[in-house]
Amino acid sequence: LRFDLSGFEDHRLDLSLHEPGGATRHTRVTYRLIEDIAGGPPRIERYVEGESTLPQDDAQARRTIRRERHRSIMSAVDLSPVSARGEVEWEADGEWHRTAYDLHFADGRVTGTIEDSTGVVRQVDRDVPAGIVLRDMRDIAFGALVADPLVGRSMELRTFDAEAAEIRIDRFDIRRRTTLEVRGEQRDALAVDIASGLVNERAYYSTELPRRLLRHEDAGTGAVEDSQ
Numbered sequence: 001l002r003f004d005l006s007g008f009e010d011h012r013l014d015l016s017l018h019e020p021g022g023a024t025r026h027t028r029v030t031y032r033l034i035e036d037i038a039g040g041p042p043r044i045e046r047y048v049e050g051e052s053t054l055p056q057d058d059a060q061a062r063r064t065i066r067r068e069r070h071r072s073i074m075s076a077v078d079l080s081p082v083s084a085r086g087e088v089e090w091e092a093d094g095e096w097h098r099t100a101y102d103l104h105f106a107d108g109r110v111t112g113t114i115e116d117s118t119g120v121v122r123q124v125d126r127d128v129p130a131g132i133v134l135r136d137m138r139d140i141a142f143g144a145l146v147a148d149p150l151v152g153r154s155m156e157l158r159t160f161d162a163e164a165a166e167i168r169i170d171r172f173d174i175r176r177r178t179t180l181e182v183r184g185e186q187r188d189a190l191a192v193d194i195a196s197g198l199v200n201e202r203a204y205y206s207t208e209l210p211r212r213l214l215r216h217e218d219a220g221t222g223a224v225e226d227s228q
Contacts, residue, residue, distance in 0.1 A: 001155060003144040005076050008033060008044065008210050015216075017225040023065065025052040025225075031140070033076060042076040046137060048086070066090040072134050072162070079141055081105040081134045084162035103162050114165055124165045135159035138170055139203075142192070143211035150174050150190065159196075170196045180204050180214055183228060189214055 008031075015027040027050035034043045052066035070086030087100035103112035103124060114122045133141045138159050147153055154173045161168050173193040180189040189204040190211065200219040205211040216225040 001157075002146045003079055003141065004146050005044070005079075005140075005144045005210060008076065008140075008144070011212065013213065013227040015225050015227050017216075017223055019052070019223055020221050021054075023052050023054050024062070025050060025066070027051075027068075027225075034073070043073050043082055044076045044137070044140065046070070046072045046140070048136070052090075064091075070136060072136050074134055074137050074140075079133050079137070079144070080130075081110075081128070081132060081137075081160060084134055084136075084160075086162070088163075099163065101162050101165070103165065110160070110165065114163070122165075126165070128160060129158070129167075132158050132160045132167065135161045135168060135170070139205075139213045140210070142172055143205060143213070144209070146209070151176060168196055170194060177207065178204075182214055182226075187214065 010032050012031070013029040015029065017025040019025055027048060030047045032045045034045055036042065048068065048070040050068040051064055053062035053064050056063055066089070068086065068088045072084045073082040074080060075082060083104045085102045087098060089096055089098045097117040099117050100115045101112065103110050105128060108128055108130070109126065110128045111125045114124060138157055141157055145155070151174050154171065157170045157172065159168050159170050171194070175191045175193060178189050178191050179186045188207045190207055192203045192205060194201050194203055202217040202219065203213060204215040205213055213227055215227065
């Protein structure tokens with residue numbers, strides 16, 4: 001696969017998802033290009049802040065049931081991972097639980113720690129094959145993919161899931177060109193089916209390169225996540 005990130009610009013996505021059971025999830029994703037003042041290759045940072053809430057008895061009040069923060073960095077040249085760090089907190093049966101991870105990539109290896117909800121910390125030290133993309137950077141990777149024509153093609157990305165320290169295979173099937181309403185305007189878009197294990201979703205990306213994510217649709221629940 002060939003990628004082109006030469007036209008990448010800083011941008012922010014505000015995502016809103018109404019989940020089954022009445023929960024609402026709001027997520028802000030900020031992408032930033034980091035230039036190395038020492039003359040090294042540029043990097044791309046992805047920073048995520050998310051919160052899920054449920055309505056209270058008072059229709060105007062909502063209760064927080066989940067919070068998450070993630071920061072991932074990859075090379076803007078070959079998309080190789082640099083670091084991944086994050087934590088997720090959630091409420092279950094009246095108690096709050098937490099998982100966290102802090103990983104660094106260098107010389108074909110990943111090292112760091114993963115902490116589960118019981119507080120057990122696992123040390124990570126394993127080889128990472130060439131060509132791996134951080135899983136939470138896969139939208140950027142697909143957005144930078146160069147292929148002509150693109151519609152009708154299928155491709156797989158090998159991605160590294162930092163929360164589990166496992167390598168996954170994500171398959172992208174580019175179905176068709178379409179139009180999508182974004183903030184009251186009709187935008188040209190690519191409809192793409194993404195399969196990762198047993199999880200299937202439909203995503204819509206803008207058509208210009210590099211493409212930006214416009215919408216996610218969960219095939220299992222029907223939940224729609226729009227970006228602004």
